[in-house]
Amino acid sequence: MLRASILSLSLALALGGCAGLRLELHNQAAAKPSNVAVYFSAETRDGAPVAGVPAEAFRIYEDGQLISAFESKQTILNPEVAVSHHIALLLDLSGSITGSGSLPGLVAAASAFAERISKAHQVGVFGFDGGAKLIPLVDFTSNPRAVQAGLNALSARKAKDPSTNLHGAVVEALGVAEERMARSTQPLRFATLVVFTDGTDRAHRVNEVEMLKAVDRSAVNVFVIGLGVEVSEKQLNRLGRDGFVRASELGALGKAFDEVAARIEAAGRKFYLLSYCSPARAGLRKLKIELERDGLKGSLEQTFQADGFAPGCDPAQKPAFGVGKIRLR
Numbered sequence: 001m002l003r004a005s006i007l008s009l010s011l012a013l014a015l016g017g018c019a020g021l022r023l024e025l026h027n028q029a030a031a032k033p034s035n036v037a038v039y040f041s042a043e044t045r046d047g048a049p050v051a052g053v054p055a056e057a058f059r060i061y062e063d064g065q066l067i068s069a070f071e072s073k074q075t076i077l078n079p080e081v082a083v084s085h086h087i088a089l090l091l092d093l094s095g096s097i098t099g100s101g102s103l104p105g106l107v108a109a110a111s112a113f114a115e116r117i118s119k120a121h122q123v124g125v126f127g128f129d130g131g132a133k134l135i136p137l138v139d140f141t142s143n144p145r146a147v148q149a150g151l152n153a154l155s156a157r158k159a160k161d162p163s164t165n166l167h168g169a170v171v172e173a174l175g176v177a178e179e180r181m182a183r184s185t186q187p188l189r190f191a192t193l194v195v196f197t198d199g200t201d202r203a204h205r206v207n208e209v210e211m212l213k214a215v216d217r218s219a220v221n222v223f224v225i226g227l228g229v230e231v232s233e234k235q236l237n238r239l240g241r242d243g244f245v246r247a248s249e250l251g252a253l254g255k256a257f258d259e260v261a262a263r264i265e266a267a268g269r270k271f272y273l274l275s276y277c278s279p280a281r282a283g284l285r286k287l288k289i290e291l292e293r294d295g296l297k298g299s300l301e302q303t304f305q306a307d308g309f310a311p312g313c314d315p316a317q318k319p320a321f322g323v324g325k326i327r328l329r
Helices: 103-117 144-152 166-183 210-216 234-241 250-268
Strands: 023-030 035-044 059-062 084-092 121-127 135-140 188-198 219-227 243-246 269-277 284-293 295-306
Touching: 023 284, 035 284, 035 295, 059 166, 084 103, 103 121, 103 144, 103 188, 103 250, 121 144, 121 166, 121 210, 135 144, 166 188, 166 210, 188 250, 210 234, 219 234, 219 250, 219 295, 243 250
Parallel strands: 023 295, 084 121, 084 188, 188 219, 219 243
Antiparallel strands: 023 035, 035 269, 059 284, 121 135, 284 295
């Protein structure tokens, strides 16, 4: 098996004043008999995902020559063959939630979120109050019933420590998500932390600077949902580097969770796992993948080694990607 080496990556933008498309390479592999696979994202220059592109719409060039889509059997594989995505849901269970009557509304909103997102992702649920440690509620699973059962068990919960250890909980939850990525059997790995809180850190077990440094170091995507007037939009916007949504009142919490779920789903739709059978049989080959959509154009370039390539390629073969952690943005 031969593993391709990335030697270059370039972006080609449409001319004539068009904003252009951005194709970003995240991983690639080349293996005998003559399989080439590329995992990349496609979005507009303003960050909107380019979704639903069929395999035949991508033009593949080797050494400047267009490869026949029919002869190369180019196809888009289900990303599940090589990609895992774990979502850690971190819920504020401090006294302001458990003692205010807000908990049933939170359980309902979180349950709907988990049911929606667990269709394509592994979901784990954790809580925090003023205590030093996370409160494990549901281990990572794609079974919505298991998540529902864990959330339903919160209905009558009272905070053991009514304070709010937001900063410490975020740091620990990032570690949990990173550890889960490391244990994945798939080479391409995403992890996302979705934080819900109705206030600011009161426990001061970890300061804000330490927490934000942990966020910046991490490969984990972070979204934040804030409830009520006590939340600091400036602080939570900084924490939620991939998205912050505020619910002004409990009745709007379901909509806020829905918005975050929609953002995660939309970001995921920009990724493509394109596989094809190369006609090359030897040497270092220059590959270019080009896409033109709605008057916009973009491309990416890389190289791969074709020594030992031969007939008999099946583009549905699982790609031999190297391990990589991927951000949604």
